[in-house]
Amino acid sequence: MKKKTVFLVFVAAILLVSSLVSAFFLKTIAQAEGATKVTIHYRPAPDDTKNWNLWIWPEGKDGKAYPFTDEDGFGKTAEVILDGSYSKVGFIVRTDSWEKDGGDRFIDIKNAAGEVWVVSGDDRVYTEQPEIDQTPKITSAVIDELNSITFQTNIPFNITEQPNGGIQLSGAHIKEVKPLIDGKTVTNQVKVVTSDPLNLSGQYTISKEGYGETTVGIGKVVRTKEFDDLYYYRGRDLGNTYEKDKTSFRVWAPTARELKLVTYTSWDDKEGTEIPMKKDIKGTWVTEIKGNQQGLIYTYKVLIADRWNEAVDPYVRAVTVNGDKGVVMDLTKTDPKKWTQKKKRFTNPEDAVIYELHVRDLSIQKESGIKNKGKYLGAAEAGTRGPGGFKTGLDYMKELGVTHVQFLPLYDYRTVDETELEEPQFNWGYDPKNYNAPEGSYATDPYDPAARIRELKQMVQALHENDLNVIMDVVYNHVYDMNEHSFNKLVPGYFFRYNENGTPANGTGVGNDIASERKMAQKFIVESVSYWAKEYHLDGFRFDLMGILDVETMNKVRKELDKIDPSIIVLGEGWDMGTPLPPDQKANQKNAEKMDGIAHFNDSIRDSLKGSVFSDQDKGFINGKPNTENIIKQGIEAGINYPKATASYTDPGQTVTYVEAHDNLTLWDKLQLTNPEASLKDQIQMHKLASSIMLTSQGVSFIHAGQEFMRTKQGDHNSYKSPDSINQLDWNRRAEFDEQVQYIEGLIELRKKFSSFRMDTADKIKDNLTFIDSPVQTVAFTLNAKANHDAANEIAVIHNAGTKDTEITLPSNAVWKVLVDGDSAGTKILNKFKGSRITVTAKSTYVLIR
Template sequence: MVRIESYEKQPPLLKEVTVTLHYHRYDHDYEGWNLWVWLEGETGHMVEFSEEDSYGKTAVFALQSTEEIKRVGFIIRKSTEENDWAGKRFDDRFITSFDPSGHAEVWLMQGMERIYENLNDVTVFPGIISAKIDKWDEISVLTNLSFDWEHDNLHVALHGAEIKKVRVEKDNAGSDLANRLVIKTKNRLSLTKQYQVNLSHFGYCDVTFGDIMRTKKFDQTFKYDGFLGSQYSPEQTSFCFWAPSARQAEIKLFKNGEVFLFKMNHGECGTWHIDLAGDWEGAHYLYRVRIGKEWRETQDPYAKAVSVNGTRSAVVDLGKTNPASWKPVTRTLESPVDAVIYELHIRDATIHEDSGVFNKGKYLGLAEQGTVTAHGFSTGLDYLAELGVTHVQLLPFYDYWTVDETKLDQPQYNWGYDPKHFNAPEGSYSTDPTHHALRIKELKTLIQAIHDRGMSVIMDVVYNHVYDVARSPFHQLVPGYYFRYTRNGKLSNGTGVGNDTASERAMMRRFIVDSLVYWATEYQIDGFRFDLMGIHDVETMRAARSALDNIDPAIMMLGEGWDLQTALPDHLKANQYQADQMKGVAHFNDALRDHLKGNTFSKQDNGFINGRIGMRYHLLQGVSAGMKVPYDRKTFISPEQVVNYAEAHDNHTLWDKLCFTTPNANMSDHKRMHRLATSIILLSQGVPFLHAGQEFMRTKYGVENSYRSPDEINKLDWHRREEFNQTVNFIKGLIRLRKAHPAFRMRTKDDIVNQMHFHATDERLIAYDLTPAEGRYERYTVIHNAHGGPVKYHLDSAGPWHILADGIHADSEPLGVLRSDVVEVSRHSTYVLALPFNSMDSRE
């Protein structure tokens, strides 16, 4: 054990920064080299190297922004007269450390991706940067200095294997210089044997794993099923992590103002572990690994608790984090089609000035009871319970990157789709982010409050990517393993944010499943919504379903089954086209969404509710969950696999979409179109999904992607809820109707095929019968009228018909009785009529 001194500095709030960037090229050829620099969300520009010193070339530049600057992006590129981007050195890199005045000074070296913040750390002597097994008979060697293979009289030695030949990869065509060579071996290399490369003048380097990590043999050799993470008891705390590439490992612990360093033991399958005697509760820790010649320091990917801003992992006694109200959950969901999902952002729910909540924007704020507006209208969870939803789907509440937990008195906002620590709660929703155990207790308090109101919790999980690969614990501990790469060695980018996790690899798959099980057991989460689920592979989703079934089959799984262009064979992707291979996993129904209101990515495109012809057939597919009228290429095998929705947190709200597509319509027509769309969602077969505030026609004032917009755009407007109270009551009634009448939530494809019957109509009208095998009614007739005027619809019986919905009102019990074979359906509205088994029933 080594005891070392520790201190921490909080980063300043900066809106203007100055960067001094030094660049050294070993070939001394700086012709055409320059910088491309940018701030997040802003356009980049070129910066020339304008100064020179003994180190090399220097560029000094300043950047300003109206928002806080947290990092500066840059690329070193080669420009010619013909092409500004004739070449570049590495992909996006970021400068993140600034002094209080906003100045950063960094040093870069040719051929090295690392950003040095201290000149004394820079090595200018010849050396091997890395030696990696890329193929079963090839080791690639990277040096810091370029060399002339033909004239420098270099000698290569490989300890542990016999060299067949050496291939040199030159810097560029026509150049005699190189900084990379490939050693071809006579025999197949072993994954468990240690090798060492020696290159004259450059020294030696231990051989570690390169592209070979992305093979099945690597997974078979190093797949590990034992304990990972930290495990606390008052007598000792155990730590274990997986890093087959590492040659040495240490753990650094911070407690009571002191820092302790312990060497860790090498275990089976590439693991490192240590048992530390004594009570380490509350200690923070980091892992340190040596891979090749480089030491790396990072957090525990399995961390259950973290320090403020997630800079360190933390040891926690989870038994002390249960609130006094905590009790075992009882899940009663018989089928996903019985659910009514309500998607909600924790901060949005209570931040409004008249939410009646004390702890606005916090876990505890949403958990508060009896919250009302100044006019006495319920808010928060009380409101959701009154609305009748069964599942509250919370946008990400694991620890994420882009809200600074030390500056919560300043305006900040994010949805949270920028993962940092997957197994620890976000601190900005806590009343004290510096207390790592408190955020856990407060989140559990919220979960229990939802359960106490008879509702369930769905967690929005984002395992498909990380915010910053270079700083991710995954990449720090096992570089090159946890992410997908294209054939040219670049990070796959099907997510559109720069990286895709490789769920098909054994330890990434294990991490996802372990994480889900942890949240389902420790936090009693009732369901999981997978962001960009199509990035994952089918087998991982099946493994997750099996693991959750072992806990409780009532735990829901749903996700975005989009067909994304990630580096994975199409038949392995967990998207809609492979839905038949993922029983118990539901997919968001983008087809119904887009044909209902128009393409979600176009402001002008219309759909069924707002005037477009040719949508009827697609609506028949949608309302039957693709069971009665199958989708052409989707492979849904049961209605529980289909999540029907009209809007979600991203893209325009339905109200804003209607304002864009029908600008000449009045507010009354917009309300009617909106109610028509929402009623179609709630009455369709499958799983209904509402975006928070949809029931009172939420607007984001035309902002399409509000992931970092201010509260004024994102907050739930509880005054608007009061203004649109009639529509809120209509949605309450539709939810009651759906819950009370099983015909609107049939369990199987056969049920829908046999009991759902469509009528011939024109393009702006949908009409169908539901004929349940049992129940109170012989038949239900549902009519969705998208005409701009009333329609007289001819029924096949004079009733008496019980009216359950009339476009403005809805309920599980009759609103009135129709004694006629003709019903006039008002414009842009939904009518539901029910024919009792006892036709003599004349109840008014």
């Protein structure tokens, strides 16, 4: 028996070791093949005997239930291996009946190494084991409705054992206390309902015997319709109002208990003089300082509940270096001479050829020949020359023939240190700090609050004098850091969207979404845009991630700008963003029919031309992808016949036709990846073909600066903070590709001359643009020029994306004049022929008139 027992034990041991080795081996193989391991430690409330488990979902995938499989000194433990490699995993602690302990929680795999600790009654996710204090206490008490407080403790209690659950509230009378989950009397979360509405700028203390006391804070009440209706301020005097004999200040902060104006003598002062402000109507606070306050430096200090915050005035129009303090400014003193002189009015948006540019990129290269490198004034310099004696900067843009220069953000942004005058720094500027003040790094003296204002106006004036309109890129969809921004310091929680579980919405991908649908957020956006239009004489606004904003706000922007100048262009990125806003309210392409006079970037023609921006190897019409002819045709028509699931454009002025922009790979860099085997000549021809399709299509034309000379960013997909060597306009390359620059100049000249390329209604396109039969990898159409008062009777356009020359049958046997072929473009006749058939060379566009 002993020998047998020993033998069995030995066999069992071998099997156990084998099993462990196999399990380890299989686990290692699973992780090596792309698995993600998560370990979750959960500490339930004391004496909690519920059968808790986990609902876990990898980012972008469906969820699944997992049990806790072990216990340790902290509590319950679960180790889970998920198929696939993920950077983020979500989970919920719940019962099978979907009673939840807390809301959605997330694991950042990289930062947390896949292991986290969570505690009952605490929504935080710890990346290290926390020290648990089992002393009963209040963990949160906030006003979520005008007459209720959400009260939370770390240890559950029975709300029926004492009147009102033993909860006492100073400053208001409790009407009732009820659980947040109906019928759940033992709980750590209750709603304390008051007899009368609470004063949001008042101070309340709430307590419970054995749990201590705390000051009641402001919760999601600020995101209710009642709050908006109660505190919406209609006046137009928020911020500072300068007059020679006095300056008035008004700030909106309805949840503040106290508010002070703080004045400083210098930009780097640590302490200032505090002036109490008086509470006024609709949650605003006011004060006034006598005398001429030109140049006064100031901030606001605000007391919310029991915490002081200091904030820059969100409406401020002048700031100190790095925008850390506001400045009172007599703006008339910043106007250039003849600033009030009227500029030439623009007519239809379809007439625009937009040139997208970063202020620094234009001039920073040493070969640019521009003195004020990287500055507003650099874009205002005339007479500059670069390699080969070719024009650069302002003169170059004028010669190219574009109508509008669209600058990447010009407002004061967060991530470039303006005090570092010598050290090269770069950022696109999609990180707003002070929306109504210009960026200081583009000024010759960022320490002078007036310099950035004056020099930006000089830049705008110089472009206007050269018949160039100016569009400003605006970013009202998010801020750099929600918690440090003035919006959140003055009225915590109001200006941003939140998910149902109370976490900030993140449709933008940068941690916060502006709640444009709220009245005061909407008011700020509309007034900010109109301020820039009036004060800086701007001719257009490009809205970054416009799909985060709501339809009503964008329509109000359009309406306000129409009062100033109906020719002001409004365009934006109408992507369908994942933000908690009803689908029919999002300002995206699908709702374009609800937004007259607002244009959207057409990503459909962009990707069908060159391939998806989200896949380096994906190809499009110009570089070899088959069966793309129909979607190219829809793009040529300005998308007016797209299915509603794609876009609901009702007018060609709602469509921005483009092939590249500052985001993603440049077209040239994309071609290096999709067609590396192609010769330089063929790559150039593909590139020219894309630009020619864009410039002969209906809608609003858009060119990325440098696109015309094969701009490269060395394969950098996202150069938002890359060095000048990546982002600068390369004027050597402009000289090298002069023939291609002349080709784009010719196409722009052609577009300007023949209004058939710029039809201003959908009906005109339907009546006058006709596609004609052509072989695969080609698209051909005619334009009835008579309807648009052009000199020609008919225009024919043929795009051949094939690798071979192709013969096309024209609709008329007539005398045809060739204006564009594979080598040249313009309004001069290259050659003429009589007949109805023409051979179009490979990778080329032909434009003919009869």
